[in-house]
Amino acid sequence: MKIIQLFPAVCAGLLGLAGCAKNDEAANSARLEVRLMDAPGDFQQVVLDVQQIAVNQKCGKEEGGWKTLNFQPQAINVLAYVNGKSSLLVSDDFAPGDLKEIRLILGPGSYVLGRDEQRYPLRTPSGATSGVKLKLEKATLRQHVTFQLLLDFDVAKSIVQRGGWKAGDNKEERYLLKPVVRVVAQDLRCGLRGTVTPANAQPQILAIRSTILGPDTLSTAADASGMYQLSGLAAGTYRVEFFPSTTAPAGEPAYHPAASASIVVVNGQVTTLDPVKLN
The missing domain is CATH 2.60.40.1120 (Carboxypeptidase-like, regulatory domain)
Structure with a gap:
């Protein structure tokens, strides 16, 4: 298990994918689930504006190898998913094969609600363009088997206060989002x-x-x-x-x-x- 520090990026939702295999009929497919959970931080709410998720397969048939999944963009308060709770982002049929990376995209509407009852926007450097890319290890989808990716979002490490910010300064400038996400594969139960x-x-x-x-x-x-x-x-x-x-x-x-x-x-x-x- 690894803790992965994400820099330019954003977080997000998954879409329906087709794999590298030519036969992607549901009867011969695997099932891919992606869930989000959280390690707590000192905020009342941490809301992520989830826009998109894509995965990359180890086939190299297409440029980049990225496939997007069907997902309805939504705002998710990640602090609602602690103590074993998780938010199901995607559950979809997927062609068997290896997955190399997952990419998360966040929109501009992410924010935190502080203990002071104030709402502060979350800014992610280059987030809406390149996305957050997470490497996957031993992520192999098998026919007729459900494979789960659990994205464990660490709030305390992911939300960084800008140096020198003080009360009375522009609220838009207080926090940066530099996601730290642990990816847990299906066999870690x-x-x-x-x-x-x-x-x-x-x-x-x-x-x-x-x-x-x-x-x-x-x-x-x-x-x-x-x-x-x-x-x-x-x-x-x-x-x-x-x-x-x-x-x-x-x-x-x-x-x-x-x-x-x-x-x-x-x-x-x-x-x-x-x-x-x-x-």
């Missing part, structure tokens, strides 16, 4: 879930897996009841860390970080952790 108390601590949760390329970290936040879920994990052993984002009310025990080590995640299963207390 593991998950972690559990509960944290007290829920008023509003904890952030990190799942950290050691790899030969360094730590692979995913994050989410507990909901109002203290429940959390992380989906789209690779099999392996994780350390799960819990960080309160608020302080305890006066007269109550203080909130403290906590951690659970050596959590084994098995392919195709959701592992439930023991409840965790932060006070």
Whole structure:
């Protein structure tokens, strides 16, 4: 699993594709799903103006090899898709074969709603022209099999405040969108879930897996009841860390970080952790 830093670009929706294979009849096709989920950030809303998605197949028959999918442009609040929830962007028949890249295009209507109740436009350098390109590894569509691409959008890393911006400056100039998106292929179907108390601590949760390329970290936040879920994990052993984002009310025990080590995640299963207390 990789964290991919996207520079000139934009995010988007997928369209119906034909593959490199000549026989693309539905009876002989694979099914391609593309879903969007989110790692939370310190905003009330993060809305992406999704316009288009295309994929590139490893056939080289056409210039660029890009195919566009049928998708109705829409505005998506990515913060609505945490704790295992995801937004289905595309579910379509597709000719079997390898996929090399996925390209996302965002329109000019993306914005964030801050904790200050102010709405700030999101600007993406060169986004509407070149798009955000994500490399795909081991993305092979097989006949009569559904293949899922999960786009895990990291809000905290993707939204960058311009240097030197201060209250009173032009709101249009505050934030840039430089998407950081983790692409999870279909065979990564593991998950972690559990509960944290007290829920008023509003904890952030990190799942950290050691790899030969360094730590692979995913994050989410507990909901109002203290429940959390992380989906789209690779099999392996994780350390799960819990960080309160608020302080305890006066007269109550203080909130403290906590951690659970050596959590084994098995392919195709959701592992439930023991409840965790932060006070």
